[in-house]
Amino acid sequence: MKPTKDKLSSRFTVRDRGTFLFTRDDGASTRTALETHVRACGSASLLIIDFTGVTAMTNSFTDEFLGKFYLSLAAGDSGVAGVHLVGLDEETRDAVAVCLERRKQIAVDGDKGLLLGDVTLLADTYEHARQLRSFRATSLAEAMGVSPSNANNRLKRLVEAGALKRERTTGPDGGGKEFVYTLPGASRDE
Known part of the structure; x- marks a missing residue:
């Protein structure tokens, strides 16, 4: 093949x-x-x-x-x-x-x-991610009304399953490591 x-x-x-x-x-x-x-x-x-x-x-x-x-x-x-x-x-x-x-x-x-x-907890998280398309964990947490650590735990499982991809970036203030999440096959700028 x-x-x-x-x-x-x-x-x-x-x-x-x-x-x-x-x-x-x-x-x-x-x-x-x-x-x-x-x-x-x-x-x-x-x-x-x-x-x-x-x-x-x-x-x-x-x-x-x-x-x-x-x-x-x-x-x-x-x-x-x-x-x-x-x-x-x-x-x-x-x-x-x-x-x-x-x-x-x-x-x-x-x-x-x-x-x-x-998909017990993740279906809603994935739907929010699809709507946001490109986002940081804090944006997802805010949109869902959950803590940032809760959002990070959910995002980790979605990344491990290939449902989302994660790219490292610098924080908004220029320091610290942060990640931007996107749907596979979509660019961050869409």
């Missing part, structure tokens, strides 16, 4: 691995193919994992493929700034949601702009 990439994104097509994906071994080989794809594409703002044409996935396949990929993403081992899952139908979306809920992970449904998985 040849990697496809433009300046902002790269696309991994899961359908190339089959339409019904069911074993843990298949999940491991698909994750290996995804990791190879990511290395071949180099750095892109957004990795798109495309499930179009996949009709079903078992929980064991999904856990081995996505669950473990999101572990490496959270650890910062993948070199990916952001991830969107696209082309999910009701069946495959349910498999992804179950996997992520069990692992206490989250992912972005790129077609719907919603979080999947363990």
Whole structure:
């Protein structure tokens, strides 16, 4: 499978691995193919994992493929700034949601702009982030009416899942380290 990439994104097509994906071994080989794809594409703002044409996935396949990929993403081992899952139908979306809920992970449904998985506190945070588009943690905390430390904790999980990207900047007074958060694939100036 040849990697496809433009300046902002790269696309991994899961359908190339089959339409019904069911074993843990298949999940491991698909994750290996995804990791190879990511290395071949180099750095892109957004990795798109495309499930179009996949009709079903078992929980064991999904856990081995996505669950473990999101572990490496959270650890910062993948070199990916952001991830969107696209082309999910009701069946495959349910498999992804179950996997992520069990692992206490989250992912972005790129077609719907919603979080999947363990989204108890983060769905509202992600929606505010989407509305703000480019912001500092203090701006998000103010918009949500939560403490800055609460906002930082939520933002950390969204960054680990590839739902947001974070860039270091200097504080407004010229000192201290601060971060600006944006949606993957979007520039800070949009």
